[in-house]
Amino acid sequence: MTAPERTEPRLRGRPRSPATDAAIIEAALRLLEEGASVGGLSIEGIAREAGVGKATVYRRWPGKDALMLDVLRSLEEPSPEPAGVSVRDDLVTILEFMRRRGLAKRNSALLRSLVTQMHAHNELWRAYDENVIAARRASLRAVLRRGRESGEIRDDVDLELLADLFTGPMLSRAMLHEWKELPEGLAERIVDTVLAGVSPRG
Amino acid sequence: MTAPERTEPRLRGRPRSPATDAAIIEAALRLLEEGASVGGLSIEGIAREAGVGKATVYRRWPGKDALMLDVLRSLEEPSPEPAGVSVRDDLVTILEFMRRRGLAKRNSALLRSLVTQMHAHNELWRAYDENVIAARRASLRAVLRRGRESGEIRDDVDLELLADLFTGPMLSRAMLHEWKELPEGLAERIVDTVLAGVSPRG
């Protein structure tokens, strides 16, 4: 899916193999799955795992950071478009998407590692934050805004706080605990409990 | 604060300097604050930063992992004992403690890194999880149980889920975003919103 930067469409000579692009990213993912920390990951090791010469990697990416950014991007799927029927169901859809993502075995330990490394280099994190996370949050905010207008959500609650109220429990479980902490039905339970409130009779 | 294991109380010879213990841990913290990733941290670098010979480090800890565990422990403060007046106030106390922790600048980026590295080595993570996190969660669960008995909390909600509902938003902000995302009053707002619920009139 993810194609590294290609400066010009070179017309002469053997073209770069897109399969090799993918093989390199796959190798990086495989190593990360096996528990390697991002810091302990090396271009050399990735090339070895991919069955590829080091130069082939360096031909595509200038260094580990840029490669990591593409690795992270390769994990992204288009988030589902909320159906727009009820706000409650849309919220469940979004959280359920997050849950399956965390379960996807690759992503759980992986996202944690990548997020940490990204944070270290502020520029990379900003790029990822602005491209990917911002879009997700915007989608969520739109749903919340609709809920506020339709009366399904109180209008005296900060939407930003609200977003974290819904996503926080899912995220913190995925990052702190193991995959088993994201059981079936968790999305519904979070949404319904936050909507209804915890104290009896509101 | 944190003293590395000392196998026996050696009676003869020059005793180890507790000041050196602290200097090493301080150096590690300093490097982590400066943005070094845990993976990129080296015993050699820590010793250099501390103005200490490498052997002095190896005399105290068998390797980086063990040292990291003590570094992590050195960040722990005793969590506040909930006053026990109202469950709502106790929850605010706990969350406010988490917030100040995340703000402490050392801990924000630091906890993120350390948690990631700990997760890599399952044994260390289990040790930390059982010693520190479990105690915190137990304290929180006790408050929630009391709230359920006193009628301040509905009795049809899973306490485990409830704990994440309260702590998740704070944790995910601290880990994903920057320090500025933990503003004054956040603890109260989370607790009150989760208690009251988001939909109007409960």
Added chain:
DNA sequence: CCAATACGAGACGGTCTCGTATCGTTACCC
């Protein structure tokens, strides 16, 4: 004073990765 141990400094041999360069081979465009 003496034995024992910790200390800072750093030498040591080893492993690992870096990023570059050079092989002969391979695949594609014109």
Added chain:
DNA sequence: GGGTAACGATACGAGACCGTCTCGTATTGG
């Protein structure tokens, strides 16, 4: 088929760390 660039492999020198060890010195208890 000829030109050209990507390919896998591997060599290269530089440099970071590893964990152990040995200096000479400092600091304790007996």
